[in-house]
Amino acid sequence: MKSSKRSKLQIHLAFWILYYILEVYLDFYWSRFQFPDFKWQLRLQNSLALELVYFLVKIPLAYSLLFVYEKVHLKRVFKYILCSIIVFAAVLVHRFYTHYLIYPHIYGIMETLDGRQPSGYMNGLVAFNSFMDLIFMTGLIFGIEITRQKNILKEQISQLKSEKLDQELSMLKAQINPHFLFNTLNNIYGMALKKADETPDVILQLSKVMRYNIYEAAEKNISLAKDIENIKDFIQIQKIRHHNLTVQFHENIDNPSQEISPLILIQFVENAFKHGVSESLGNTYINIDIQLKDQILFYSIENSKEGKAHQDSTKIGLRNIRRQLELLYPEHILTVEDKSDKYIVKLTINFHDTFNS
Structure with a gap:
C-alpha cells in the first residue's frame, strides 16, 4: 500500500514538472508574437511566473475532479x-487570474483581444480559451x-492468478498417491519380522523419498538430477x-x-506401478x-498390463x-497409448518456452 502511494506521488510529481516545462515553453514561444518588443529574458521570466499562477487553479481543479x-x-x-460546477468555477478563477493579475501585474498591460480592443473579464472567446486550457490539462x-x-x-490480477496457480499446484501435489507410504511401511515391517538384511537400506531409501516429498518438493523448481534420483529411490522401494x-531405466541428460x-x-512412474504392475499376475x-x-525433455514410460483395468483406474x-x-x-506435448x-x-517439454527455464 505504501509502495503504491509512493509510486502515485512520484508519477504525479513527474507529470506536473513536465507539464510546467511544456506550458512555459508554449507560452514563451507564443509571447514572441504577442509581445515582440519584449526581450527574451523578460518573456521567459513572465512565462515562468504566469504558469505558476495558473497552477493555483489547475492543481485544485485536477484533484477535485479526480476525487469526484x-x-x-x-x-x-x-x-x-x-x-460541471467545478470546471465552471475553475474557468471563473482562471479568467480572474488572467484578467486582473497576469496581464496588469506580470505583462504590465491591460488584456486585449487583438492587441487593440480591450477584453472583458468573461468575453466569450477568452472564456473559451481558458476552458480549453483547463480541459487539456x-x-x-x-x-x-x-x-x-x-x-x-493488472499487477493485482497477475498476483492473484499467480497465488491461485500456486494454491492449485499445492492441492494437486497433495493428491499424490498416499498409499505409497503405508504400503512401504508394511513391507518394511514384514522385512523386519524376517530380519532381512535389506531392511536398513530400504528404510534409508524411504527416508530419502519422504525428505524429497516434504522438503524438496515444496520448492517451485528443482534440478532434474535430483528429480531423477528421487524416481530411482522410489523404484528401488517398489521392487x-x-x-x-x-x-x-535409461537416461541421457546433457544438463x-x-x-x-x-x-x-514421478507421477507417471507411480501410475505404472499402481495400475499396471500391481494389477498384473505374471512377469511384468x-x-x-x-x-x-538443448533444453528439450523427452520422457517416456512403457509398462505391461492386463485387461482394461488400467484405463478406468488411472483417470x-x-x-x-x-x-x-x-x-x-x-x-x-503429452501422448497416451492404451493398448x-x-x-x-x-x-x-521445451524449457525454452516456459518460465521454469
Whole structure:
C-alpha cells in the first residue's frame, strides 16, 4: 500500500514538472508574437511566473475532479453535475487570474483581444480559451491516473492468478498417491519380522523419498538430477513388493542442473506401478527413458498390463498430471497409448518456452 502511494506521488510529481516545462515553453514561444518588443529574458521570466499562477487553479481543479471521479458510490448524474460546477468555477478563477493579475501585474498591460480592443473579464472567446486550457490539462492528468490505476489492477490480477496457480499446484501435489507410504511401511515391517538384511537400506531409501516429498518438493523448481534420483529411490522401494518385475531405466541428460517442477515425472512412474504392475499376475516390466537435449525433455514410460483395468483406474491420476502440466508447461506435448497388453506415455517439454527455464 505504501509502495503504491509512493509510486502515485512520484508519477504525479513527474507529470506536473513536465507539464510546467511544456506550458512555459508554449507560452514563451507564443509571447514572441504577442509581445515582440519584449526581450527574451523578460518573456521567459513572465512565462515562468504566469504558469505558476495558473497552477493555483489547475492543481485544485485536477484533484477535485479526480476525487469526484473516484467516488464509486456516487451516482453518475451527480458526478456530471459536480464536475460541471467545478470546471465552471475553475474557468471563473482562471479568467480572474488572467484578467486582473497576469496581464496588469506580470505583462504590465491591460488584456486585449487583438492587441487593440480591450477584453472583458468573461468575453466569450477568452472564456473559451481558458476552458480549453483547463480541459487539456484535465485530460492529461486523467490519462496519467487512469493508466496508473489500470497498471496496478493488472499487477493485482497477475498476483492473484499467480497465488491461485500456486494454491492449485499445492492441492494437486497433495493428491499424490498416499498409499505409497503405508504400503512401504508394511513391507518394511514384514522385512523386519524376517530380519532381512535389506531392511536398513530400504528404510534409508524411504527416508530419502519422504525428505524429497516434504522438503524438496515444496520448492517451485528443482534440478532434474535430483528429480531423477528421487524416481530411482522410489523404484528401488517398489521392487521389494514386485519380485517378478523388470525395470529398465535409461537416461541421457546433457544438463543435470536444468530446473523442473518437482513431482511431475514421478507421477507417471507411480501410475505404472499402481495400475499396471500391481494389477498384473505374471512377469511384468517397466521401461523408462528420459533424455534432455538443448533444453528439450523427452520422457517416456512403457509398462505391461492386463485387461482394461488400467484405463478406468488411472483417470483421476492422469487428470491430475494433465492439469499440472497445463499450469506449468502450457506448450508441453503429452501422448497416451492404451493398448491391450501395455500402456505407453510420452511427454515432451521445451524449457525454452516456459518460465521454469
